[in-house]
Amino acid sequence: MGQPLNVGIIGCGSIVAQYLATFARLGTVRLVAVADLMAERAAAVAAEVPGVRALSIDDLLADPEIALVVNLTIPLAHAEVSERIIAAGKDVYSEKPLAADGAAGAGVLRVATDAGRWVGCAPDTVLGTGTQTARRVIEDGAIGRPIAATATMVTPGHERWHPNPDFYYLPGGGPLLDMGPYYVSALIHLLGPVVSVIGSASRLREERVIGSGERAGERVPVEIDTHITGVLEHASGALSTLVMSFDAVATRSANIEVHGEAGSMVVPDPNTFDGDVLVRMLGDTDWVVEAPSAGYIDAGRGVGIHDRALVGDAARASGEVGYHALNVMESVLRAAATRTSVAVASTCTVPPRVELQKL
Structure with a gap:
């Protein structure tokens, strides 16, 4: 080493x-x-x-x-x-x-x-066993050609727990740019780069109240939209639907679902490194848990730097993927503002899969 x-x-x-x-x-x-x-x-x-x-x-x-x-x-x-x-x-x-x-x-x-x-x-959560095992399922052709994916993140807002949440409600913040990188990066690793998007956005209120810490009770102005919905067209032809919100209460599942011609798959919450990958094939009556078969076992934030130390410039949590994810999210926001379809200006090479290994 x-x-x-x-x-x-x-x-x-x-x-x-x-x-x-x-x-x-x-x-x-x-x-x-x-x-x-x-x-x-x-x-x-x-x-x-x-x-x-x-x-x-x-x-x-x-x-x-x-x-x-x-x-x-x-x-x-x-x-x-x-x-x-x-x-x-x-x-x-x-x-x-x-x-x-x-x-x-x-x-x-x-x-x-x-x-x-x-x-x-970041995020390097995509290098854990959750997303990487799901990627292996897709690359092995187990669910057939991917057709669509859904990705949902719903929370009432980070001001409820963060003592200094101001930046979440300024340009550069919001649910899409804050939490979207986890979901968009995972979708890129699973389904490839994105070529165009459509989107809509809204804002529930103009200020937020800090709920914890020394500033509890202080009001923070909201300068960006706080509920974003987008549809991503991948170069592969698959369509992914995003819902990113700081305005709603909860969702029963923060997972990603991927649907193929021969089966459907539940991918663990991309804000985590592991979790069960579930697959249900056409004709089956129940979901089957896939054993971890790719990714860093027991990973945590910073595993992308470990990957860099191991493989050098070929490290998977790259600026190229981060830039493309940013372009995708920015394009969704632009599509929402203009009510048009927006072409994504960049693309990226999807890094090689992480073979199953202990951190």
Whole structure:
């Protein structure tokens, strides 16, 4: 395996704990330092992990020991911070989405290409046994040619639990750009790139009330649509229907369903790494659980960086897929605003399947 990949983290908000938990289990990744605009947050993270230093952002970027920086800043800052990381001569792995809009995302990839640096992008949930086993079922032809898929994410809004939910309701946020990357990325891995979309959108209310933390009771303005529906036309001919909402109460299933000529399949919630893949063939009266047969076993957030350490530039949680997913989501929003069908400007090569292996 060689030496571990030395990484730093910029952004020590709520999500960082999940990355720390994964890195602690890996022999392929070594966390060197963390930074945040709020120095006390970086210090608190560093205090939890022996040997990790809390640095300023400038000092972290200047550290020659660090080869890759994980960008866990808010979505509106993703592109700017990623470009700073690249300019410092380091590879970058960004939380989703790659950027707040497609133009900024294209800029990140262009700067990286010019500098000869690698860009990765969450979500890496698609590398777990759930989505990867489902992908194997499709690639093996078990359900026949895929015809359609559905993907639904319904919640009353993140302000109910997040102490600082403002960015969810600003441009670059909303249910589609926040949660859609999990679903759209999974659909890309399962059914291939998307060529065109249609969509509709609405907004239930103009402000939200924070439900937890020191700011509980404070009102947050809503500047974006909070209920999005779209239909994605994949290059393969399959049609996927998306429902992404911060306005409704709940759904009985956050799973993806894929329907083929010979059978249907339930794919686990793409915001998780594992779960049961269910298949029901034409003529059957019940669903059958598929044993895990592809993907990283017991994966967690940050497995995409582990994959990078193992396979180098061929790492599957790539900026190319992240950019295409962003283009797809942005196209759905544009289609909703214009009430027209919108062609997706980009495409991507679907990365190779992950063969079944322990993290």
